[in-house]
Amino acid sequence: MKPIRTATDSVQPKAIPTLYELSVRGRCGIDLPAPDVPEAALPASELAADCDLPELSQLDVVRHYLALSQRNFGVDTGFYPLGSCTMKYNPKINEQIARLSGFAESHPLQDAESVQGNLALMFSLQEWLAEIGGFVGVALQPAAGAHGEFTGLLMMRAYHHDRGDAGRIRILIPDSAHGTNPASTTMAGFTAVELPSDTRGNIDLDAVRNACDATVAGIMMTNPNTLGLFEEHIGEVVRLVHACGGLVYGDGANMNALAGIARPGDLGFDVMHFNLHKTFATPHGGGGPGAGPVGVSARLADFLPGPVINIERGEHGLRYVPTTPKKSIGRVSPFFGNFGMFVRAYAYIRRHGADGLRANSEHAVLNANYLRVKLRDTFHVPFDRINMHEFVCQGAVQGTGIRALDVSKRLLDYGFHPPTNYFPLIVPEALMIEPTETESKQTLDTFVAAMHAIAAEAQSDPALVKGAPHNTPVRRLDEVKAARQLLLADRAEAAGG
Amino acid sequence: MTYLPHTQSERAEMLAFIGVDRTERLFDDVPEPVRFPKLKLPPPASEIEIEREMQALAGANFSAGAEARFLGAGVYHHYRPATVDYVLQRGELYTAYTPYQPEVSQGILQALFEYQSIICRLTAMEVSNAGHYDGATALAEAVLLAFNAADGKRNKILLSPAVHPQYRAVVKTYLRGTRAAVVTGDEDGGATLDHLTSQLDDSTAALVIQNPNFFGQFESVDGLANKVHSTGALLIVVVDPIALGLFRPPGAYGADIAVADGQCLGVAPSFGGPHLGIFATRMAHVRRLSGHIVGETVDLDGHRGYVLTLATREQHIRRAKATSNICTNSTVCALAAATYLATMGRKGLRQVAELCFRNSHYAAAKIAALKGFAVNPHAPQAPFFKELVVRSPQPVAEVNHRLREEFGIIGGYDLGRDYPHLRQHMLIAVTELNPRAAIDHLVETLEQIAK
Numbered sequence: 011m012k013p014i015r016t017a018t019d020s021v022q023p024k025a026i027p028t029l030y031e032l033s034v035r036g037r038c039g040i041d042l043p044a045p046d047v048p049e050a051a052l053p054a055s056e057l058a059a060d061c062d063l064p065e066l067s068q069l070d071v072v073r074h075y076l077a078l079s080q081r082n083f084g085v086d087t088g089f090y091p092l093g094s095c096t097m098k099y100n101p102k103i104n105e106q107i108a109r110l111s112g113f114a115e116s117h118p119l120q121d122a123e124s125v126q127g128n129l130a131l132m133f134s135l136q137e138w139l140a141e142i143g144g145f146v147g148v149a150l151q152p153a154a155g156a157h158g159e160f161t162g163l164l165m166m167r168a169y170h171h172d173r174g175d176a177g178r179i180r181i182l183i184p185d186s187a188h189g190t191n192p193a194s195t196t197m198a199g200f201t202a203v204e205l206p207s208d209t210r211g212n213i214d215l216d217a218v219r220n221a222c223d224a225t226v227a228g229i230m231m232t233n234p235n236t237l238g239l240f241e242e243h244i245g246e247v248v249r250l251v252h253a254c255g256g257l258v259y260g261d262g263a264n265m266n267a268l269a270g271i272a273r274p275g276d277l278g279f280d281v282m283h284f285n286l287h288k289t290f291a292t293p294h295g296g297g298g299p300g301a302g303p304v305g306v307s308a309r310l311a312d313f314l315p316g317p318v319i320n321i322e323r324g325e326h327g328l329r330y331v332p333t334t335p336k337k338s339i340g341r342v343s344p345f346f347g348n349f350g351m352f353v354r355a356y357a358y359i360r361r362h363g364a365d366g367l368r369a370n371s372e373h374a375v376l377n378a379n380y381l382r383v384k385l386r387d388t389f390h391v392p393f394d395r396i397n398m399h400e401f402v403c404q405g406a407v408q409g410t411g412i413r414a415l416d417v418s419k420r421l422l423d424y425g426f427h428p429p430t431n432y433f434p435l436i437v438p439e440a441l442m443i444e445p446t447e448t449e450s451k452q453t454l455d456t457f458v459a460a461m462h463a464i465a466a467e468a469q470s471d472p473a474l475v476k477g478a479p480h481n482t483p484v485r486r487l488d489e490v491k492a493a494r495q496l497l498l499a500d501r502a503e504a505a506g507g
Numbered sequence: 508m509t510y511l512p513h514t515q516s517e518r519a520e521m522l523a524f525i526g527v528d529r530t531e532r533l534f535d536d537v538p539e540p541v542r543f544p545k546l547k548l549p550p551p552a553s554e555i556e557i558e559r560e561m562q563a564l565a566g567a568n569f570s571a572g573a574e575a576r577f578l579g580a581g582v583y584h585h586y587r588p589a590t591v592d593y594v595l596q597r598g599e600l601y602t603a604y605t606p607y608q609p610e611v612s613q614g615i616l617q618a619l620f621e622y623q624s625i626i627c628r629l630t631a632m633e634v635s636n637a638g639h640y641d642g643a644t645a646l647a648e649a650v651l652l653a654f655n656a657a658d659g660k661r662n663k664i665l666l667s668p669a670v671h672p673q674y675r676a677v678v679k680t681y682l683r684g685t686r687a688a689v690v691t692g693d694e695d696g697g698a699t700l701d702h703l704t705s706q707l708d709d710s711t712a713a714l715v716i717q718n719p720n721f722f723g724q725f726e727s728v729d730g731l732a733n734k735v736h737s738t739g740a741l742l743i744v745v746v747d748p749i750a751l752g753l754f755r756p757p758g759a760y761g762a763d764i765a766v767a768d769g770q771c772l773g774v775a776p777s778f779g780g781p782h783l784g785i786f787a788t789r790m791a792h793v794r795r796l797s798g799h800i801v802g803e804t805v806d807l808d809g810h811r812g813y814v815l816t817l818a819t820r821e822q823h824i825r826r827a828k829a830t831s832n833i834c835t836n837s838t839v840c841a842l843a844a845a846t847y848l849a850t851m852g853r854k855g856l857r858q859v860a861e862l863c864f865r866n867s868h869y870a871a872a873k874i875a876a877l878k879g880f881a882v883n884p885h886a887p888q889a890p891f892f893k894e895l896v897v898r899s900p901q902p903v904a905e906v907n908h909r910l911r912e913e914f915g916i917i918g919g920y921d922l923g924r925d926y927p928h929l930r931q932h933m934l935i936a937v938t939e940l941n942p943r944a945a946i947d948h949l950v951e952t953l954e955q956i957a958k
Binding site: 047092111124128342345368 | 621
């Protein structure tokens with residue numbers, strides 16, 4: 011494998027004009043029917059002076075976005091081992107299904123009788139997620155993982171308040187947690203308390219024990235944690251938190267290791283969000299839309315956001331109805347949440363069944379362990395034991411000045427998306443690698459070869475690695491300039507037509 | 508099996524390399540009593556079977572022809588040019604993650620930068636984020652921004668009852684976590700804007716209106732911003748992006764924050780989601796804005812490029828001190844909106860808005876002439892756009908049932924569900940997809956039902 015070394019080897023244009031730069035006054039990409047009803051007097055006081063939208067032909071629009079897509083890397087482009095993000099294959103049939111007009115054109119405010127197909131689908135998905143997670147209730151409404159966290163924390167808050175226990179204001183969070191955990195905690199009106207990890211990568215049990223008191227509303231646990239390790243003392247952590255009156259929140263971001271392997275509800279979790287865009291393969295969309303349904307144990311079921319879908323036996327047989335739980339925290343989204351994602355997740359679970367989901371988790375874990383053992387002699391793995399669906403190694407190459415960032419950027423030249431870097435925060439120079447189950451052994455081996463090659467380059471030609479990437483549409487970008495000289499919107503004016 | 512590539516021999520080879528004799532051994536850390544549960548799920552099915560099952564589910568919903576849908580209330584059937592789905596199906600874009608590696612994410616980053624640029628010009632605001640989940644959550648975050656902008660010294664939000672009922676519900680849920688928040692003004696569903704402004708005081712963080720409001724009517728916004736600003740509060744306006752093709756943008760009448768749902772811009776109704784939250788404000792608030800923001804910069808060779816910027820607001824850097832917890836948002840829908848607006852352009856969006864205006868006024872005049880019906884009875888003089896309030900001689904549920912079952916028409920939204928004083932009132936949406944013949948058919952049908 012010989013990646014292109016210098017920018018001059020590439021003939022790609024260095025910048026693509028923006029929509030406004032392409033714009034010519036008077037051009038239009040669409041025509042609309044002439045009005046066939048009488049004219050109505052426009053309210054003069056409400057009229058706009060102008061509406062400055064770009065003006066392009068349809069072909070201009072198509073070429074523009076095609077050119078942009080060619081400057082982007084997705085799972086469909088190549089290997090994307092971005093830790094904690096579960097960048098697995100997004101089945102194409104699910105995209106087709108979500109576009110069926112019976113789903114896509116249905117309106118959320120139609121009468122329930124006229125959308126029984128949608129409600130049946132949502133009801134089944136609630137049931138299946140409850141079964142997979144070991145929960146008694148599921149609400150599909152949250153729009154993303156972080157939104158699910160916020161929802162779960164508001165439920166925990168409502169639960170304590172409902173019991174007259176409003177003094178519980180602290181949420182315990184391990185130092186390896188995703189940034190969304192403390193951010194959601196603040197939004198829900200709690201104080202985040204960070205707890206250290208132990209030498210084996212688990213949450214420090216003594217720290218949990220010392221922190222547990224009557225001010226603890228709960229703990230947020232990611233299991234497997236962001237080191238990719240199954241928490242060895244999870245049973246004891248749950249017991250300690252419950253014993254002091256707290257609840258256990260599960261960050262379901264890493265559920266791709268556990269579907270069919272263990273149910274968080276069986277481990278004692280009271281509430282967890284699922285990331286449908288991770289475990290259940292709905293596309294990440296370059297940053298959404300996702301979906302973050304929450305599952306709960308019996309004591310939180312009454313607090314779920316509403317509406318949830320229930321089943322009623324009526325005169326004409328079964329009927330699905332949206333209902334709001336008794337002590338619901340209210341709506342966290344308008345309507346029913348990201349229904350289009352529910353369609354895809356439903357199809358995905360149906361494709362796999364119980365055995366298929368377990369096989370996915372097993373292969374995700376197999377692939378991650380294979381990579382760990384392949385790479386550990388070159389890139390130090392600080393917690394070197396059997397991991398789950400991801401693991402963390404250190405990207406710095408000793409004695410060369412090459413850092414995790416440089417290795418990541420050089421991987422781009424080899425045609426790979428880099429792992430998550432500099433996270434979790436507790437490992438210096440972290441590279442967090444999650445291959446997922448849909449990658450073949452050949453892909454993993456090619457990635458390993460690239461990592462080894464980069465380690466060798468770090469010794470033989472460190473400047474090459476420091477200067478990477480070399481064959482991407484742009485080279486390293488000046489992020490400091492972007493933040494200091496804020497340019498957040500295009501100032502170009504359309505050319506006169 | 509399914510989407511797994513390994514052959515049996517590859518699996519064996521990999522296990523041997525790791526040093527375990529069978530797959531199960533990889534899970535020894537999982538407590539034995541809960542390991543490998545027998546999940547009660549339906550058996551797996553092939554793609555052919557799945558397609559059949561999903562078609563049956565989709566078919567179990569009632570579908571009306573594109574011309575015969577008159578239900579809006581925040582989710583609209585507008586024409587979606589084919590360019591939009593063409594762009595959305597590019598695998599390089601929709602199978603990517605959030606663009607944290609800018610060198611291989613210039614496509615999404617530039618598209619989002621252009622999206623921000625278009626939203627700024629459409630709303631006449633100075634800065635837009637790269638999108639939020641939907642209009643309601645964008646409004647909730649705008650309200651949180653107003654609280655934070657006042658450093659917690661102002662604890663009151665004045666919320667117009669003519670803001671979408673579900674948006675108001677989401678705002679109230681979001682405020683459960685803030686000790687300071689008091690939402691007021693929407694207790695009386697019929698409260699007017701004057702009634703709201705009379706409650707402005709130095710404890711007010713923001714006044715929230717929707718314009719055109721939930722009932723499709725324009726609010727009297729002249730001088731409103733001055734009144735709000737004179738007490739030190741912010742003016743937050745929920746808008747309909749389609750209306751901005753023709754009518755004045757919130758920036759032109761002094762709004763501090765403009766939010767909207769962008770579903771109408773090329774995104775399918777899809778039973779209410781995923782949609783797009785539009786969130787724009789003045790530069791003074793840029794560091795309090797939630798969500799991703801894309802900025803222009805240069806690379807090592809001085810070539811133009813784009814990056815996520817102001818990340819110090821965000822959860823992955825600031826953790827407990829972040830302005831919001833938002834991470835994954837609604838990039839694909841922002842991409843749809845940008846493609847839609849680029850295809851429509853200045854002329855196209857104006858034409859869509861004109862068609863909505865004319866068609867809805869035609870429908871209003873025809874329905875108002877029907878015996879037993881009244882149109883916009885509570886504000887007959889207010890200019891309106893796209894939506895009209897129709898008082899019906901029969902309960903709305905009954906009318907809608909007959910429209911659907913006997914005539915294949917999807918009727919309007921039952922306003923009595925949210926506004927007790929509006930029982931027997933429905934909100935009817937008319938867009939460019941409802942031509943004269945379809946409106947005439949609706950009117951004849953309503954007449955027949957009323958007999």
